[in-house]
Amino acid sequence: MKSALNVLLTAALAVSGAALAQTAQSAPAPQAALAPTNAAQLAAEARDLAARARAAYPAGSASIDQPLWKQAAERAEAAVGAAPANPDILKLRAQIYTEVGFWKQAEAGWRAYFALAPVAAGQNEARAAGNVQYNLGYAAYTRGQATQAAAYFKACLTLDPQSVPCATWAARTALESGDYALAQTLYAQALSLAPQDKSLNYFALVARNAGTYGPAATQAFSRAYASLDAGRRAEALAGFQEAARSAPNFPEAQREAGRLALELGDTQAALSAYQALTALPGATASDRYNLALAQEGQQYGLKAVQTFRTAYSKYAAGDRAGAEAGFLQATGENLTYAKAWAWLGRVRYERKDYAGAAEAYGRAVALDPNDKSSAYFLKLAQQGK
Template sequence: MKKWLIASALLFGQGFAQQNLSELQNEYQNALKTAPKTTGNTTWKSLMDRVEELKNQTPTPEVLRLRANIYSDVKWWIKAKTAWEDFQKVGNLSADEKKRYSEALHNLAFTAAHRNEPNLQEALQYAKQAIEVTPDYYPARYLLAETYQDLGDYSNAKNAWKEVLDINPTDSKAQYFVNVGDRLSRFGPEVNQAFVRGYSAYSENQKTEALNLFKKTTELGPEFTEGWRYYARTAFELGDVKAALAGYQKLSELEGQTPENTYWLNYATEASQYGLEAVKAYRSGYTAYQQKNLKGAESLFKQATTLSPNYQKAWAWLGRVRYEQKNYSGAVQAYMQAVTLDPEDDSSEYYLKLAKNRK
């Protein structure tokens, strides 16, 4: 009689627990559709409280799976990590569940690496765990490479970037750091960390933050050419012509007058004299001229002279495109400005005379 009562109680308890689980699973599905996935939302708070209570009563694989999914959905990463660990002890994770487990580990790694006082060893540990769970989990592979780079472990960083490329051969950042890693290795972890973070900010279009980090890179490693290159490039893109000019001047000192350095140094020099927008208009006009778009080129050269009335080259080219369109009076006007600004411009002087004769 006693054994029967115990068995009946157990069966009743199991049935009650199964009913609670079914109700909780239904409410979970509704919450996915209707409630914001945050720890502060009352619906999700209720789900978390009740799944914890059910887990303490009957920690079946189904309960533990639901618990892990709930914590992953609200992005409570440390709880999600523990919950997936608990489930893994009693059940087999599907491919999707492994990715959710790796996502939690990756986010813990990211937090460790990017808090005010980073713990890079902790970040490394979590990233490795994420990869153990899901070997092809791209974000964890990426963070692992970045963390090795920050630590100044250049050999492991290079290997980790290569593994990123195995997953995504088109990843430009991984390609870049595989190639630049040997050069970076000569400047130490502080330069490395500043540059890697600057490059990440630049890749994410956070240009102001990137500029500050590249500036720090040049201060810590004044001979590191890539730091100057990206400092100048980012400054240019932010419209800081003075910083861009200083960057390209230093880069030219370190690398010499390569075609690329000469192009950008000239660009920055002109921008400092005539203004960045005027130089952009002028160079766009020259591109339009090369494409035989004379009307477009004329409009852009005119824009450049309006933005910067002392821009002699823009006046000379404005005269040229007008002359080629047989607008000789307009050509005379433009060439006269060019010659006034630079009396030694023999070409403009010559075409000014031709245009006057054809008016």
Template sequence: MFSAFLPLLAALSLGLAAAQTAPAAVAAPMSAAETAQKASDLAAQARSTLPKADWNIDRTPWKQAAAAADQAVNAEPNNPDYLQLRANIYTDVGFWKQAERSWDTYLTLKPDDNASRIKAANVQYNMGYAAYSRGDLVSAPMFFAKCNQLQPSDVACVIWNARVALEGGDYAGATALYQQAAQLAPTDKTVPYFLQIAQNAGKYGPAATTAFSRAYEALDKGNKAKALTLYQQATAAAPNFLTAWREQGRLALELGNLPAATAAYTAAVTLPEASAADKYNLSVVQEAQQVGLPATQAFRAAYTKYTSGDKAGAEAGFVQATQLSPKYAKAWAWAGRLAYERQAYPVAASAYGQAAALDPNDKTSAYYLKLAQQGK
């Protein structure tokens, strides 16, 4: 009987012990300061452990850092340190819309924080470029204008604001913005170039102007084939667009597209504003049809070196052109000229001899051939 009572006694003892055990402690909620510190630590961990290419809101620990920063701001919405922390996190991961909201809120409290204004301007720049890339010329100007408002001396914001104005058909606005950019960056060669385009854009129309601007962007990205197509679209929309014909011809030559280069320079020389350089370029492509484009390109490069004062490099280039096309009379003549100028008379005589034989009407080569043969 006593043995039967033991299990009951044991059960009662366990129940009594359980009843006397204290309930588990519940962790106190983190304070805003602790949450902010957690966000800061997680962001520091993300920056040190992840390559920058992997900085995005969906990656651990960036996601946790953003969530903690949001929690801290929700707890103390007017704490500038927490607002700045959150803005920096969203900026680092390229979550531009959230970064914009965060910087806007922070800068209402700290409007004179120039370092943060620079970051906020960069956010606007990226939002503007994203809008431009998807063809949204309504939103893009607003983002670039806000970028300029945050950082009036940021020439990139002004230039892009001008570009979207140009493509949007606001030629007066684009002109004024390019003039502003010229004051901010007087040594930037692209600014006066596009200022002139903006001033003349009314003659070309929006389709041609947009195609031209997009071609320039394609070149910036290294996509020459796309740029050539866009230049061709520009001249198709505005056959009087001389600059677009010139860029088309130059780029076609770089790409080795002789028919496109010939068409471009042939069209360019028919326009009233055509220059001697346009006529020279047409003669070059016509020459390329006879001696080949590689030899012509070598000749052009050599001539550029000659005009810049690099006579040794120029002579080597002219010789290269004769090697690429042994019947290239003009290249032989220039090789002879530079050899003669450095008093290498036997070399000059050989080169002038080739030039005179290939072109019997070249009286200059015949004359200097005699002088070279005489060593004077």
């Protein structure tokens, strides 16, 4: 295991090269002027400074730029300089760099430690080193360096086979690279660890169907999903649209584009997506509902239509007062929305507000003379019966 881990980490370093320049930071150098020079005492000071840093700074904010953490790393480097063959001190240095997210220094630190103290995959030290590989891999992925990212994620899984993030992103990288067989294997591994994860189940299905859509559409879709996860919704919509253009038979790309367009209030984009989607085999009742929503939204405005549909849901649930308020709001959002006027007339008529019902039904009939139902109830409301 010692040799396997050493080979693994060495290979990952060789792949990464100088890829992860950490904002012009450099590792704290051993301080020749630091006193005392006893390795054990320097290590004790490093541990004490790290403990003080954890107490002083907000949880999850650890950074090499924070003075206490910087001093802790300096003491650890000095301790290693004084006792380079002491595995406990090497581990301390690696742990400090890992905790502050100084990933390249952490990687080198764990490699030095494993050279002296072999560990089995899944042990605490291996899992910590695996987390370092994951973060290096994710950084490479965000830079578009798929080969490097894949190597890091593979290294992570060798160190920590139970890591769901590593299995997930190893699978995602394989999927985007067009290695669909590997992607399916890795998604199966990830699902064995997190079988209820909806995103994993979703992408496992995408991986199974990816050969049908091709690498360009699959990569665009995956990147769009990552943008969506990061909250960049406009960017995500553009990505889903790109995937749909590359593979018009890609239902999930059309569905995600339509859904996101509705959220963003872009009814034209939603209409285009749902029209394409409902023409494909396997379109659902929800897809057809959203197509109707987009069509009606184009005519009356999406906000008014959504308000109307919310009000209708309240009516169906027996909340007549809430429904009436919603129908009234929808008419205010678009004065030409005949259906909203008709339903406003209905709830008023049902509570025997005949004057109010006549007003609403009158507006509905004026906007849509072919609405025979509204015309009928308008006469009844005018007669007060």
